[in-house]
Amino acid sequence: MGQDDSALQEFIHGRRDHLFRSAFLLCGDRDEADDLVQTALLKVILAWRRLERIDSVEAFARRTLVNVFIASRRRMWRREQPHGELPEHAAPTVDMEAALAVQAALARLPVKQRAVLVLRFWEDLSVEATADVLGMRPGTVRSHASRGIAALRAYVPRGIGLLEREEA
Amino acid sequence: MNHADAHESAGLTDPEGDRDVRVLLDVAVSDVRRPGRVSDGELIARGYRMRRRRRSAVAGATVVAVAAAVVGTVVLARPGGAGGPGGSDLGAAAGGTPRPAVSTASAAPTPLPLPAERVRALLPAGIGPLTKVTFPHEPRSELNGRYTLRGAGAVGYLEVDVLDPAKDLVPDPSAATLRATDPCRVQPSGSSVRANQDCTNQQLAGGGLLKTWVVPPLGGTGESYTALLVLPDGRSVSLIACSGNPAYGPLMARPPLTRAQLAGLVAEPGWFGA
Numbered sequence: 001m002g003q004d005d006s007a008l009q010e011f012i013h014g015r016r017d018h019l020f021r022s023a024f025l026l027c028g029d030r031d032e033a034d035d036l037v038q039t040a041l042l043k044v045i046l047a048w049r050r051l052e053r054i055d056s057v058e059a060f061a062r063r064t065l066v067n068v069f070i071a072s073r074r075r076m077w078r079r080e081q082p083h084g085e086l087p088e089h090a091a092p093t094v095d096m097e098a099a100l101a102v103q104a105a106l107a108r109l110p111v112k113q114r115a116v117l118v119l120r121f122w123e124d125l126s127v128e129a130t131a132d133v134l135g136m137r138p139g140t141v142r143s144h145a146s147r148g149i150a151a152l153r154a155y156v157p158r159g160i161g162l163l164e165r166e167e168a
Numbered sequence: 169m170n171h172a173d174a175h176e177s178a179g180l181t182d183p184e185g186d187r188d189v190r191v192l193l194d195v196a197v198s199d200v201r202r203p204g205r206v207s208d209g210e211l212i213a214r215g216y217r218m219r220r221r222r223r224s225a226v227a228g229a230t231v232v233a234v235a236a237a238v239v240g241t242v243v244l245a246r247p248g249g250a251g252g253p254g255g256s257d258l259g260a261a262a263g264g265t266p267r268p269a270v271s272t273a274s275a276a277p278t279p280l281p282l283p284a285e286r287v288r289a290l291l292p293a294g295i296g297p298l299t300k301v302t303f304p305h306e307p308r309s310e311l312n313g314r315y316t317l318r319g320a321g322a323v324g325y326l327e328v329d330v331l332d333p334a335k336d337l338v339p340d341p342s343a344a345t346l347r348a349t350d351p352c353r354v355q356p357s358g359s360s361v362r363a364n365q366d367c368t369n370q371q372l373a374g375g376g377l378l379k380t381w382v383v384p385p386l387g388g389t390g391e392s393y394t395a396l397l398v399l400p401d402g403r404s405v406s407l408i409a410c411s412g413n414p415a416y417g418p419l420m421a422r423p424p425l426t427r428a429q430l431a432g433l434v435a436e437p438g439w440f441g442a
Protein backbone atom coordinates (compact mmCIF):
# COMPACT_ATOMS: atom_id res chain seq x y z
CA MET A 1 0.00 0.00 0.00
CA GLY A 2 1.43 3.34 -0.97
CA GLN A 3 1.94 6.41 1.12
CA ASP A 4 -0.97 8.03 -0.69
CA ASP A 5 -3.28 5.24 0.39
CA SER A 6 -2.17 5.45 4.00
CA ALA A 7 -2.79 9.18 4.13
CA LEU A 8 -6.17 8.76 2.51
CA GLN A 9 -7.20 6.04 4.92
CA GLU A 10 -6.00 8.11 7.82
CA PHE A 11 -8.02 11.09 6.65
CA ILE A 12 -11.21 9.10 6.15
CA HIS A 13 -10.84 7.25 9.41
CA GLY A 14 -10.13 10.44 11.32
CA ARG A 15 -12.72 12.75 9.80
CA ARG A 16 -15.67 10.58 8.86
CA ASP A 17 -17.46 10.88 12.18
CA HIS A 18 -17.06 14.64 12.28
CA LEU A 19 -18.33 14.96 8.73
CA PHE A 20 -21.23 12.70 9.65
CA ARG A 21 -22.25 15.01 12.49
CA SER A 22 -22.04 18.01 10.18
CA ALA A 23 -24.15 16.17 7.64
CA PHE A 24 -26.67 15.22 10.28
CA LEU A 25 -27.03 18.86 11.31
CA LEU A 26 -27.61 19.73 7.69
CA CYS A 27 -30.16 17.06 6.80
CA GLY A 28 -31.52 15.81 10.13
CA ASP A 29 -31.55 12.13 9.16
CA ARG A 30 -28.92 9.54 10.09
CA ASP A 31 -29.14 7.41 6.98
CA GLU A 32 -29.17 10.36 4.65
CA ALA A 33 -26.28 11.95 6.54
CA ASP A 34 -24.34 8.73 6.08
CA ASP A 35 -25.13 8.80 2.35
CA LEU A 36 -24.05 12.43 2.07
CA VAL A 37 -20.75 11.72 3.79
CA GLN A 38 -20.09 8.67 1.65
CA THR A 39 -20.71 10.76 -1.44
CA ALA A 40 -18.44 13.53 -0.24
CA LEU A 41 -15.67 11.09 0.68
CA LEU A 42 -15.92 9.29 -2.65
CA LYS A 43 -15.31 12.63 -4.30
CA VAL A 44 -12.34 13.15 -2.00
CA ILE A 45 -10.95 9.77 -3.08
CA LEU A 46 -11.45 10.63 -6.74
CA ALA A 47 -9.66 13.95 -6.29
CA TRP A 48 -7.09 12.76 -3.77
CA ARG A 49 -3.88 13.17 -5.73
CA ARG A 50 -4.84 16.62 -6.96
CA LEU A 51 -5.89 17.61 -3.45
CA GLU A 52 -2.56 16.66 -1.98
CA ARG A 53 -0.87 19.10 -4.31
CA ILE A 54 -3.14 22.08 -4.34
CA ASP A 55 -5.61 22.24 -1.55
CA SER A 56 -6.61 21.47 1.96
CA VAL A 57 -8.32 18.11 1.95
CA GLU A 58 -10.35 19.12 4.96
CA ALA A 59 -11.67 22.22 3.23
CA PHE A 60 -12.43 20.28 0.07
CA ALA A 61 -14.33 17.61 1.99
CA ARG A 62 -16.33 20.21 3.89
CA ARG A 63 -17.15 22.17 0.76
CA THR A 64 -18.12 19.00 -1.09
CA LEU A 65 -20.37 17.83 1.70
CA VAL A 66 -22.27 21.11 1.77
CA ASN A 67 -22.55 21.22 -2.00
CA VAL A 68 -23.84 17.66 -2.15
CA PHE A 69 -26.40 18.50 0.50
CA ILE A 70 -27.60 21.64 -1.26
CA ALA A 71 -27.72 19.83 -4.61
CA SER A 72 -29.79 17.06 -3.07
CA ARG A 73 -32.28 19.63 -1.85
CA ARG A 74 -32.67 21.09 -5.29
CA ARG A 75 -34.06 17.81 -6.49
CA MET A 76 -37.79 17.45 -6.56
CA TRP A 77 -39.49 17.57 -3.21
CA ARG A 78 -36.21 17.63 -1.45
CA ARG A 79 -36.25 21.41 -1.32
CA GLU A 80 -38.33 20.53 1.72
CA GLN A 81 -37.60 18.49 4.77
CA PRO A 82 -39.21 15.18 5.61
CA HIS A 83 -40.97 15.43 8.92
CA GLY A 84 -41.78 12.85 11.47
CA GLU A 85 -38.53 11.03 10.79
CA LEU A 86 -36.39 12.24 13.63
CA PRO A 87 -34.29 9.56 15.26
CA GLU A 88 -36.31 7.40 17.56
CA HIS A 89 -35.38 7.16 21.20
CA ALA A 90 -36.92 4.48 23.34
CA ALA A 91 -36.59 6.37 26.59
CA PRO A 92 -35.92 10.06 26.09
CA THR A 93 -33.69 11.72 28.63
CA VAL A 94 -33.32 15.42 29.28
CA ASP A 95 -30.47 15.63 26.76
CA MET A 96 -32.33 13.60 24.19
CA GLU A 97 -35.37 15.78 24.38
CA ALA A 98 -33.24 18.88 24.07
CA ALA A 99 -31.50 17.34 21.08
CA LEU A 100 -34.83 16.55 19.45
CA ALA A 101 -36.05 20.08 20.09
CA VAL A 102 -32.99 21.58 18.42
CA GLN A 103 -33.10 19.07 15.56
CA ALA A 104 -36.73 19.94 14.92
CA ALA A 105 -35.89 23.64 14.96
CA LEU A 106 -33.03 23.12 12.51
CA ALA A 107 -35.24 21.08 10.22
CA ARG A 108 -37.59 24.01 9.87
CA LEU A 109 -34.88 26.33 8.56
CA PRO A 110 -34.39 26.85 4.83
CA VAL A 111 -31.49 24.91 3.40
CA LYS A 112 -29.02 27.76 3.05
CA GLN A 113 -29.75 29.20 6.47
CA ARG A 114 -29.05 25.80 7.94
CA ALA A 115 -25.84 25.47 5.95
CA VAL A 116 -24.67 28.87 7.15
CA LEU A 117 -25.39 28.03 10.78
CA VAL A 118 -23.59 24.70 10.52
CA LEU A 119 -20.53 26.17 8.85
CA ARG A 120 -20.34 29.26 11.04
CA PHE A 121 -21.13 27.74 14.41
CA TRP A 122 -20.44 24.02 14.14
CA GLU A 123 -17.42 24.13 11.84
CA ASP A 124 -16.30 27.44 13.37
CA LEU A 125 -15.61 29.02 10.02
CA SER A 126 -15.32 32.77 9.68
CA VAL A 127 -17.93 34.72 7.77
CA GLU A 128 -15.51 34.98 4.87
CA ALA A 129 -14.67 31.27 4.86
CA THR A 130 -18.36 30.38 5.04
CA ALA A 131 -19.02 32.72 2.14
CA ASP A 132 -16.26 31.02 0.18
CA VAL A 133 -17.65 27.52 0.77
CA LEU A 134 -21.17 28.51 -0.16
CA GLY A 135 -20.27 30.82 -3.01
CA MET A 136 -22.01 33.75 -1.34
CA ARG A 137 -21.00 37.26 -0.44
CA PRO A 138 -20.08 37.80 3.22
CA GLY A 139 -23.04 40.10 3.61
CA THR A 140 -25.33 37.33 2.45
CA VAL A 141 -23.78 34.98 4.98
CA ARG A 142 -24.39 37.50 7.75
CA SER A 143 -27.95 37.92 6.59
CA HIS A 144 -28.57 34.15 6.50
CA ALA A 145 -26.97 33.76 9.92
CA SER A 146 -29.06 36.53 11.38
CA ARG A 147 -32.27 35.12 9.94
CA GLY A 148 -31.34 31.60 10.92
CA ILE A 149 -30.70 32.60 14.50
CA ALA A 150 -33.92 34.59 14.56
CA ALA A 151 -35.78 31.55 13.31
CA LEU A 152 -34.10 29.33 15.89
CA ARG A 153 -35.16 31.83 18.49
CA ALA A 154 -38.72 31.52 17.29
CA TYR A 155 -38.67 27.75 17.24
CA VAL A 156 -36.69 27.39 20.46
CA PRO A 157 -38.27 30.23 22.47
CA ARG A 158 -36.25 29.77 25.64
CA GLY A 159 -33.07 30.42 23.69
CA ILE A 160 -33.61 34.15 23.45
CA GLY A 161 -30.79 35.09 25.79
CA LEU A 162 -28.48 32.56 24.24
CA LEU A 163 -28.91 33.84 20.72
CA GLU A 164 -28.82 37.56 21.26
CA ARG A 165 -25.16 38.16 20.56
CA GLU A 166 -25.02 37.01 16.98
CA GLU A 167 -28.14 38.81 15.99
CA ALA A 168 -26.81 42.16 17.13
CA MET B 169 -40.43 16.15 30.74
CA ASN B 170 -41.61 19.43 29.32
CA HIS B 171 -39.87 21.66 26.86
CA ALA B 172 -38.75 24.08 29.52
CA ASP B 173 -36.70 21.34 31.10
CA ALA B 174 -35.32 20.36 27.77
CA HIS B 175 -34.31 23.92 27.02
CA GLU B 176 -32.65 24.28 30.37
CA SER B 177 -30.77 21.08 29.72
CA ALA B 178 -29.59 22.52 26.43
CA GLY B 179 -28.20 25.55 28.20
CA LEU B 180 -30.80 27.81 26.71
CA THR B 181 -31.43 29.61 29.95
CA ASP B 182 -27.80 30.26 30.73
CA PRO B 183 -27.92 33.61 32.55
CA GLU B 184 -24.43 34.49 31.37
CA GLY B 185 -25.57 34.30 27.79
CA ASP B 186 -22.08 33.23 26.85
CA ARG B 187 -23.03 30.02 25.13
CA ASP B 188 -23.65 30.36 21.48
CA VAL B 189 -25.31 28.49 18.68
CA ARG B 190 -22.49 25.97 18.83
CA VAL B 191 -23.95 24.70 22.09
CA LEU B 192 -27.29 24.11 20.43
CA LEU B 193 -25.65 22.26 17.60
CA ASP B 194 -23.58 20.19 20.01
CA VAL B 195 -26.76 19.24 21.78
CA ALA B 196 -28.45 18.30 18.52
CA VAL B 197 -25.75 15.77 17.65
CA SER B 198 -24.88 14.64 21.13
CA ASP B 199 -26.68 11.33 20.83
CA VAL B 200 -26.35 10.69 17.14
CA ARG B 201 -24.24 7.77 16.00
CA ARG B 202 -23.22 6.98 12.47
CA PRO B 203 -24.87 3.89 10.99
CA GLY B 204 -22.25 1.21 10.41
CA ARG B 205 -23.51 0.21 7.01
CA VAL B 206 -20.31 0.73 5.06
CA SER B 207 -16.87 0.44 6.62
CA ASP B 208 -14.04 2.81 5.83
CA GLY B 209 -12.30 0.03 3.91
CA GLU B 210 -15.36 -0.71 1.81
CA LEU B 211 -15.81 2.97 1.06
CA ILE B 212 -12.20 3.36 -0.03
CA ALA B 213 -12.42 0.23 -2.18
CA ARG B 214 -15.50 1.63 -3.87
CA GLY B 215 -13.72 4.93 -4.46
CA TYR B 216 -10.79 3.13 -6.06
CA ARG B 217 -13.14 1.20 -8.34
CA MET B 218 -14.75 4.44 -9.43
CA ARG B 219 -11.37 6.02 -10.00
CA ARG B 220 -10.28 3.10 -12.20
CA ARG B 221 -13.54 3.23 -14.11
CA ARG B 222 -13.20 6.94 -14.67
CA ARG B 223 -9.64 6.57 -15.91
CA SER B 224 -10.73 3.76 -18.23
CA ALA B 225 -13.48 5.98 -19.59
CA VAL B 226 -11.04 8.82 -20.21
CA ALA B 227 -8.54 6.45 -21.81
CA GLY B 228 -11.28 4.93 -23.98
CA ALA B 229 -12.40 8.33 -25.16
CA THR B 230 -8.82 9.19 -26.05
CA VAL B 231 -8.41 5.98 -28.05
CA VAL B 232 -11.65 6.66 -29.93
CA ALA B 233 -10.55 10.20 -30.73
CA VAL B 234 -7.13 9.04 -31.94
CA ALA B 235 -8.65 6.22 -33.97
CA ALA B 236 -11.09 8.62 -35.58
CA ALA B 237 -8.28 10.98 -36.49
CA VAL B 238 -6.20 8.13 -37.93
CA VAL B 239 -9.12 6.74 -39.97
CA GLY B 240 -9.90 10.19 -41.32
CA THR B 241 -6.27 10.73 -42.27
CA VAL B 242 -6.00 7.35 -44.01
CA VAL B 243 -9.17 7.94 -46.00
CA LEU B 244 -7.94 11.33 -47.10
CA ALA B 245 -4.45 10.06 -48.03
CA ARG B 246 -5.14 6.72 -49.76
CA PRO B 247 -4.64 6.73 -53.58
CA GLY B 248 -8.27 6.19 -54.40
CA GLY B 249 -9.54 8.19 -51.50
CA ALA B 250 -11.18 11.52 -51.74
CA GLY B 251 -8.65 14.29 -51.59
CA GLY B 252 -5.79 11.88 -52.20
CA PRO B 253 -3.59 11.87 -55.29
CA GLY B 254 -5.64 10.91 -58.33
CA GLY B 255 -8.67 10.39 -56.20
CA SER B 256 -12.15 11.34 -57.12
CA ASP B 257 -14.73 12.90 -54.92
CA LEU B 258 -17.11 10.27 -53.56
CA GLY B 259 -20.09 12.44 -54.19
CA ALA B 260 -19.06 13.02 -57.77
CA ALA B 261 -18.37 9.33 -58.35
CA ALA B 262 -21.87 8.58 -57.26
CA GLY B 263 -23.18 11.09 -59.71
CA GLY B 264 -24.18 13.56 -57.06
CA THR B 265 -23.10 17.08 -56.40
CA PRO B 266 -19.36 17.31 -55.71
CA ARG B 267 -18.68 17.83 -52.01
CA PRO B 268 -15.65 19.22 -50.25
CA ALA B 269 -13.00 16.64 -49.44
CA VAL B 270 -13.49 17.27 -45.73
CA SER B 271 -16.84 15.53 -45.93
CA THR B 272 -15.01 12.19 -46.11
CA ALA B 273 -14.27 12.58 -42.44
CA SER B 274 -17.62 10.87 -42.05
CA ALA B 275 -15.49 7.79 -41.47
CA ALA B 276 -15.28 9.08 -37.88
CA PRO B 277 -17.94 7.96 -35.40
CA THR B 278 -21.28 9.63 -35.98
CA PRO B 279 -21.95 12.09 -33.18
CA LEU B 280 -24.93 11.40 -30.98
CA PRO B 281 -27.96 13.64 -31.39
CA LEU B 282 -28.07 16.66 -29.14
CA PRO B 283 -29.71 16.06 -25.76
CA ALA B 284 -32.67 18.25 -26.69
CA GLU B 285 -33.27 16.15 -29.79
CA ARG B 286 -33.08 12.93 -27.81
CA VAL B 287 -35.55 14.24 -25.27
CA ARG B 288 -37.86 15.52 -27.98
CA ALA B 289 -37.86 12.03 -29.53
CA LEU B 290 -39.16 10.61 -26.26
CA LEU B 291 -41.98 13.15 -25.83
CA PRO B 292 -45.53 12.60 -27.05
CA ALA B 293 -46.29 14.05 -30.48
CA GLY B 294 -47.24 17.69 -30.57
CA ILE B 295 -45.13 18.77 -27.61
CA GLY B 296 -42.58 21.48 -28.26
CA PRO B 297 -40.55 23.15 -29.60
CA LEU B 298 -38.03 22.31 -26.95
CA THR B 299 -34.79 24.00 -25.89
CA LYS B 300 -32.28 22.95 -23.26
CA VAL B 301 -31.64 25.86 -20.96
CA THR B 302 -29.71 24.77 -17.89
CA PHE B 303 -27.79 22.02 -16.18
CA PRO B 304 -29.25 22.31 -12.71
CA HIS B 305 -27.31 19.34 -11.36
CA GLU B 306 -24.04 17.66 -12.06
CA PRO B 307 -24.39 16.18 -15.53
CA ARG B 308 -24.63 12.52 -14.57
CA SER B 309 -26.55 11.93 -17.75
CA GLU B 310 -26.16 14.33 -20.63
CA LEU B 311 -29.96 14.41 -20.84
CA ASN B 312 -30.21 15.87 -17.34
CA GLY B 313 -31.27 19.46 -17.21
CA ARG B 314 -34.15 21.78 -17.89
CA TYR B 315 -35.90 22.08 -21.25
CA THR B 316 -38.31 24.86 -22.07
CA LEU B 317 -41.41 23.90 -24.00
CA ARG B 318 -43.29 26.56 -25.97
CA GLY B 319 -46.93 26.51 -26.86
CA ALA B 320 -49.77 28.98 -27.39
CA GLY B 321 -47.57 31.95 -26.63
CA ALA B 322 -46.49 30.61 -23.26
CA VAL B 323 -43.44 28.77 -21.97
CA GLY B 324 -43.40 25.79 -19.62
CA TYR B 325 -40.52 23.49 -18.89
CA LEU B 326 -39.54 19.90 -18.38
CA GLU B 327 -36.83 19.00 -15.92
CA VAL B 328 -35.00 15.70 -16.37
CA ASP B 329 -32.90 13.95 -13.75
CA VAL B 330 -31.60 10.51 -14.68
CA LEU B 331 -29.50 8.49 -12.26
CA ASP B 332 -27.66 5.31 -13.25
CA PRO B 333 -25.25 4.18 -10.53
CA ALA B 334 -23.60 1.65 -12.86
CA LYS B 335 -22.56 4.32 -15.33
CA ASP B 336 -22.19 7.45 -13.31
CA LEU B 337 -18.66 8.57 -12.77
CA VAL B 338 -19.70 11.04 -10.10
CA PRO B 339 -21.13 9.47 -6.97
CA ASP B 340 -24.61 10.34 -5.85
CA PRO B 341 -26.62 9.51 -2.75
CA SER B 342 -28.28 6.15 -3.08
CA ALA B 343 -31.68 5.67 -4.64
CA ALA B 344 -32.80 4.25 -1.31
CA THR B 345 -33.81 7.71 -0.15
CA LEU B 346 -35.82 8.28 -3.30
CA ARG B 347 -37.54 4.94 -2.84
CA ALA B 348 -38.28 5.38 0.83
CA THR B 349 -39.42 8.98 1.01
CA ASP B 350 -43.04 9.87 0.59
CA PRO B 351 -43.20 13.24 -1.19
CA CYS B 352 -46.42 14.10 0.57
CA ARG B 353 -44.85 13.58 3.99
CA VAL B 354 -42.85 16.73 3.84
CA GLN B 355 -42.80 19.80 5.92
CA PRO B 356 -42.33 23.12 4.17
CA SER B 357 -38.96 24.66 4.94
CA GLY B 358 -40.33 28.18 4.61
CA SER B 359 -43.66 29.73 5.30
CA SER B 360 -44.24 30.43 1.60
CA VAL B 361 -43.78 26.79 0.60
CA ARG B 362 -46.85 24.62 0.33
CA ALA B 363 -46.70 20.88 0.76
CA ASN B 364 -46.78 18.55 -2.22
CA GLN B 365 -50.21 17.22 -3.14
CA ASP B 366 -51.98 14.27 -4.72
CA CYS B 367 -49.14 11.83 -4.20
CA THR B 368 -49.44 8.37 -5.73
CA ASN B 369 -47.18 5.42 -5.09
CA GLN B 370 -47.45 2.49 -7.48
CA GLN B 371 -45.48 -0.75 -7.39
CA LEU B 372 -44.87 -1.82 -10.97
CA ALA B 373 -44.49 -5.29 -12.40
CA GLY B 374 -40.81 -6.03 -12.43
CA GLY B 375 -40.11 -4.31 -9.15
CA GLY B 376 -40.08 -0.67 -10.21
CA LEU B 377 -41.67 1.98 -8.03
CA LEU B 378 -43.54 4.87 -9.65
CA LYS B 379 -44.32 7.96 -7.61
CA THR B 380 -46.22 10.97 -8.86
CA TRP B 381 -47.20 14.17 -7.14
CA VAL B 382 -48.18 17.77 -7.69
CA VAL B 383 -45.99 20.64 -6.55
CA PRO B 384 -48.07 23.78 -5.92
CA PRO B 385 -46.87 27.09 -7.33
CA LEU B 386 -43.94 28.60 -5.46
CA GLY B 387 -43.02 32.25 -5.82
CA GLY B 388 -43.17 33.02 -9.51
CA THR B 389 -42.85 29.38 -10.54
CA GLY B 390 -46.04 27.73 -11.68
CA GLU B 391 -47.61 24.42 -10.75
CA SER B 392 -45.59 21.29 -11.47
CA TYR B 393 -46.38 17.65 -12.02
CA THR B 394 -43.65 15.23 -11.02
CA ALA B 395 -43.09 11.57 -11.83
CA LEU B 396 -40.30 9.51 -10.31
CA LEU B 397 -39.45 5.97 -11.35
CA VAL B 398 -37.03 4.00 -9.17
CA LEU B 399 -35.91 0.67 -10.62
CA PRO B 400 -34.79 -2.33 -8.55
CA ASP B 401 -31.18 -1.93 -9.70
CA GLY B 402 -30.98 1.60 -8.30
CA ARG B 403 -31.49 3.50 -11.53
CA SER B 404 -34.03 6.28 -11.39
CA VAL B 405 -35.67 8.85 -13.61
CA SER B 406 -37.34 11.98 -12.31
CA LEU B 407 -39.35 14.23 -14.60
CA ILE B 408 -40.91 17.53 -13.62
CA ALA B 409 -43.34 19.24 -15.97
CA CYS B 410 -43.86 22.82 -14.84
CA SER B 411 -46.20 25.47 -16.18
CA GLY B 412 -43.26 27.85 -16.20
CA ASN B 413 -41.29 30.61 -14.62
CA PRO B 414 -41.47 34.32 -15.52
CA ALA B 415 -37.78 34.19 -16.42
CA TYR B 416 -38.69 32.18 -19.52
CA GLY B 417 -41.82 34.07 -20.54
CA PRO B 418 -45.55 33.92 -19.84
CA LEU B 419 -46.59 30.88 -17.84
CA MET B 420 -48.74 28.15 -19.32
CA ALA B 421 -52.19 27.67 -17.86
CA ARG B 422 -51.12 24.20 -16.75
CA PRO B 423 -47.98 22.05 -17.01
CA PRO B 424 -47.04 21.10 -20.58
CA LEU B 425 -47.59 17.38 -19.96
CA THR B 426 -50.48 15.73 -18.15
CA ARG B 427 -49.82 13.51 -15.17
CA ALA B 428 -50.71 10.46 -17.25
CA GLN B 429 -48.32 11.52 -20.02
CA LEU B 430 -45.58 12.09 -17.49
CA ALA B 431 -46.13 8.70 -15.87
CA GLY B 432 -45.83 7.03 -19.27
CA LEU B 433 -42.84 9.09 -20.30
CA VAL B 434 -40.83 8.35 -17.18
CA ALA B 435 -40.98 4.62 -17.98
CA GLU B 436 -39.42 5.04 -21.43
CA PRO B 437 -36.20 3.00 -21.65
CA GLY B 438 -34.67 5.71 -23.80
CA TRP B 439 -33.67 7.70 -20.73
CA PHE B 440 -30.88 5.21 -20.17
CA GLY B 441 -29.76 5.08 -23.79
CA ALA B 442 -26.18 5.66 -24.92
